[in-house]
Amino acid sequence: MKRALIPAAALVLCATAFPALAQGQFDNVLKADVLQGWxxxxxxxxxxxxxxxxxxxxxxxRAPGDAGIPPHFDWSRAxxxxxxxxxxxxxxxHKQNGLRSIGYSDQVIIPMYLxxxxxxxxxxxxxxxxxxxxAEVCVPHQFKLDATLDAPDPSPTPAIVAALADAPYSADEAGVRAATCSLRPTDLGMELEAHVTLPHTGGTEVAVIETGTPGLWISEARTTRQGDTVVAISEMIHPDGGAFALNRSDVRIxxxxxxxxxxVRGCTAG
Structure with missing residues (x-):
């Protein structure tokens, strides 16, 4: 069960900060604004x-890694x-305390199609x-958004346009020639091995695998490049130890x- 305990390390980091969080020490580490858009x-x-x-x-x-906390937007009151x-x-x-996390620093603009x-x-x-x-500790943080989007100007907002341009390339744009996935049962769940054939994206490549199946724990992908192909292997475990199914068309790499x-959206049998 050792691998199944990996996410708990991130939770321990967060738990140690709860008393300070209650005292308001971390209330000013983040400022949130809504950009009206067009x-x-x-x-x-x-x-x-x-x-x-x-x-x-x-x-x-959205897929924060073993040391991260996934973001959640509750739109029920919109x-x-x-x-x-x-x-x-x-x-x-990012690497912190021997764990990998994936995210943003300084400022990030997150575009939304509404x-x-x-x-x-x-x-x-x-x-x-x-x-x-x-920062030195990881803490859960919650804030509220409340904005009425009624600005009549149809002109694109430059900051949002730049953020849209900073999104990852699609498989077609990046010249992906093939994306296959093979599945193998393990003692605790299932292992997925993905092979993505594409030009080198520069430097050290890190693959992140998402399954589209809610609630699964997914390990940090072991990523290597073999010639013109990136190979990524992740283990998946259901939180209650039960069986689960994966649809390859829902896999996102x-x-x-x-x-x-x-x-890369979807993969074929490999």
């Missing part, structure tokens, strides 16, 4: 959340909001956001390189 011809709106972190602090990407699709900018890989329930009405973007912030990142 309307698209199809009725959707592009807006963004801008997070500004205090010096030395960072926060986490108004005239049918759907939200987040476009995450390319994150950085689908209104009624096109003729403004969207009230109201959310409770739970994230992790980390992000390759973070020194020059650029690539987002």
């Amino acid at each position: 309307n698209l011809p199809d009725g959707r709106r592009i807006a963004a959340v801008q997070l500004t972190l205090a010096p030395g602090w960072k926060t986490y990407w 108004r005239n909001l049918e759907a939200v699709s987040i476009s995450w900018p390319t994150p950085k890989v 689908t209104p329930s009624t096109n003729s009405k403004p969207i009230r973007l109201r959310s409770t956001v739970s994230i992790g912030v980390c 992000t390759i973070l390189g020194g020059d650029y990142a690539v987002d």
Whole structure:
């Protein structure tokens, strides 16, 4: 059961900070703003959340790694909001206390495609956001967003445009020629081995595997390059030790390189 205990190390780091958090010591490490954005011809709106972190602090990407805390947006109190699709900018890989985390420092702008329930009405973007912030310690942090998106200017916001451009390349844009996945049972769960054939993305490449199956623990991928192919291996364990199934079309493989990142959606049997 040793591997299954790895995520607990990150939780211990967070738990040690709870007393200080209760005293408000970490209340000012992050500032959140909503960027109004603009309307698209199809009725959707592009807006963004801008997070500004205090010096030395960072926060986490959607797949934060073993030492990170995954972000969560609760949109249940929003108004005239049918759907939200987040476009995450390319994150950085960090090492802390022997564990890897993936996220952002200084400032990050997170664009969102918002689908209104009624096109003729403004969207009230109201959310409770739970994230992790980390410096010497990692602590859970929660803040609220409340903004009415009714600015009439249809012109794109330069800061949001830049953040959209900073998203990982798609498989087609990056010249991915093949993406295969093989599955093997293990004593505790299942192992997934992904092979992605693509040009080198620069420097040390790190692959992140997401399965699309809620609740699974997924180990840090062991990433190597074999010629023109990145090989990434992760183990998956269900939290209650039960059986689970994976759909290869839901597997998402992000390759973070020194020059650029690539987002591969789905894989075939390998």
